[in-house]
Amino acid sequence: MLEKEKEALAKRIAGEITLSADPGKTMRKWREIFGVSQTELADYLGVSSSVISDYEGGRRKSPGASTIRKFVEALIHIDEKRGGNVIRAFSKTIGSDLPTDAILDMREFALPVTIKELVDAIKGEIVANLDLMDRKLYGYTVVDSIHAILEMSSEDFLKLYGWTTERALIFTKVTTGRSPMIAIRVQGMKPAVVVLHGVKKLDELAVKISERERVPLIVSHIENEDALISSLRRLVEKKEKEV
Template sequence: MTESAQRRLARRIAGEVVLSDDAGATLRKWRTDFDVSQTLLAEEVDVSSSVVSDYESGRRENPGIAVVRRFVEALLAIDAGRGGAHIRQYARVVSAGFESDIVLDLREYSRAVPLERFYDAAGATEMAAGDADHVNGHTVIDSIEAITRLSSEEFYRLYGESTDRALVFTEVTRGESPLVALRVLTPTPNAVVLHGIEPRSIWEHAPTLARRDGFSLAASTKNLADLLVDLRKLP
């Protein structure tokens, strides 16, 4: 990953913290997303862990720009020391031009992953079979934010580097909107997962549309945080 991409990511995180109505909660979100403990972050910033806790809980006033910069640089330094997996993950989202509240995760795999294995990691139940038996990556999307805020061109960029991927739509109630939106995409993804909904509650026409367009359709009620962790373990 280039240095400029990492700096863009740093600015994105810092900007989100500074502009947030609850800077402490936003700091906590990014720290936990990077799998960094308060103790480890405090050591990297050279403060006590109670200082980190006080900022995150709001017991201290909102951190200034200098403090935010130290925290962000510390998160990136810790992750870089671990191999940079989270940096690469978020940099892909930033480079694709998406806000972090629209695209929750975007990954390319080092090799093709059998669809059955992907569904196992996602805790998903297949509702309709597709034409492909593998995926080369995934994108996890907040369906409401994506459908209301993205243009058709931006929607296509959800594919990342490969269309042979799975699109996971969260915040789904029945699945009409994601399935209708996918009708404008050519080619279609290999698989679509509707997250947060039981198979029996899916829009009755969804499996038919999936079969017509040739992609596998599945549903998952797995805890979102656990789903993201397990998908990031795929190669």
């Protein structure tokens, strides 16, 4: 299954860990992206969960090449057993050619942020699924909703997720929010959170879809697109300094 994609993803993970100033934090980031618990990973590797915890907490020396290889293989194997969702999400980014007018910004976080941190950064108001504010995000994509509707195919839409669905999809020039939420429901792959910017009157159907799909919905009240993107990039820079 997706052999080239698996190899590319494995190289990316191993490279990030090897080059990271804090390999343990990077290992934790990728473990959480794959949705694997410390216990599950430890069982697969045949070690105690405290070993995983010690690596992630920096209490063990930086992992060697053999340890990194086993770590990466474990994540990919576990994902395959679950249906390969992370591998498939990553494969969507390979050779992607998205309409440049539709994508305003697309970044990954060096360390995960919570939805609450995102809300604070963009003057957001959460209108559905308040109980999921602690959900972790590993990136964001800012989309011009008008260009997206006019230019993007269904396949293009899936590429908005980058290498993980655990991200914020942020739609600008939104009038009611109905179209973005319908698109997400139809596509099947769900982001960790949806942000709407420019809303004039929020559609009740958008809220109902958000609640049904368990995808938190945020309305950003920040002044304009430039201010929105600037605030998001400051959040990226903040996380880079924490690494």
